[in-house]
Amino acid sequence: MVRLSKLTDYAFVLLARFAGEPARLRTAPDLATETRLPLPTVSKVLKQLARGGVLKSVRGKAGGYLLVRPPRSVSVSQVVHVMEGPLAMTECCLKPHGAPPAGCDIEPDCMVKAHWRRINDAVEDALTGLSLADLAEETALPRTAGQGRLVMLGRTATGKST
Numbered sequence: 414m415v416r417l418s419k420l421t422d423y424a425f426v427l428l429a430r431f432a433g434e435p436a437r438l439r440t441a442p443d444l445a446t447e448t449r450l451p452l453p454t455v456s457k458v459l460k461q462l463a464r465g466g467v468l469k470s471v472r473g474k475a476g477g478y479l480l481v482r483p484p485r486s487v488s489v490s491q492v493v494h495v496m497e498g499p500l501a502m503t504e505c506c507l508k509p510h511g512a513p514p515a516g517c518d519i520e521p522d523c524m525v526k527a528h529w530r531r532i533n534d535a536v537e538d539a540l541t542g543l544s545l546a547d548l549a550e551e552t553a554l555p556r557t558a559g560q561g562r563l564v565m566l567g568r569t570a571t572g573k574s575t
Contacts, residue, residue, distance in 0.1 A: 421496040423450055424458050425548060428467070428492060432484035432549035438477040458496075465495030484549060490540035500540070506533040 426448050431439060441459055445452040459478050462468040467487060468478045480487065493500060501507040504517050505526045520526060 415502060417493065417497060420454070420458055420461070421493060423448075423454060424462060424492055424496050425489075426450065427455065427458055428462070428480075428487075428545050429549045431468070431478075431480045432487075432545040435480050435484055438471060438475070438479055440477040443477075462492075462495060467492060467495055480545075484546035485544050487545045488541045489543040489545075489548065490537060492545070493540060500533065500537050502533045502536065503529045506530055 427444055427450075430444060430447060431437075441456045442452060444450070444459070445455040448455070459468060460470075463470045463478065466481060469481050471477055471479060490500070499507060503526070505520050505523070506529055517523070
């Protein structure tokens with residue numbers, strides 16, 4: 414199963430708060446109260462997002478955290494990369510195209526690795542097509558019955574608008 418960690422999920426919960434009021438300085442204790450997440454977890458996630466360049470840490474008595482860029486210019490993909498590292502559906506998707514085989518004994522003879530790269534690229538494109546502003550919107554569209562595709566915030570999994 415491909416799954417994001419709880420910390421990454423929590424990062425999006427916290428970032429949705431920032432996206433709702435992008436110019437507002439936010440503190441870890443306030444965010445913990447608003448989201449009902451444990452303060453140590455909120456602090457850990459905020460520090461990681463600051464190290465990754467998504468948030469800016471403002472020191473001092475009136476300090477806190479701010480978004481570095483407008484919510485529309487921060488992609489879901491960027492946040493996933495900060496929290497999880499590179500997106501890779503399989504081991505062979507971790508390395509650049511044409512790099513020597515590593516991590517998989519059958520990679521040199523694998524007939525499906527190119528397909529996994531296509532799938533990996535499609536997931537990456539879908540995540541790149543969504544921004545923090547999209548996640549902060551009040552209404553997310555549910556899965557459309559009978560279409561066999563996931564509709565996320567007005568886009569299909571391929572990134573096309575619905």
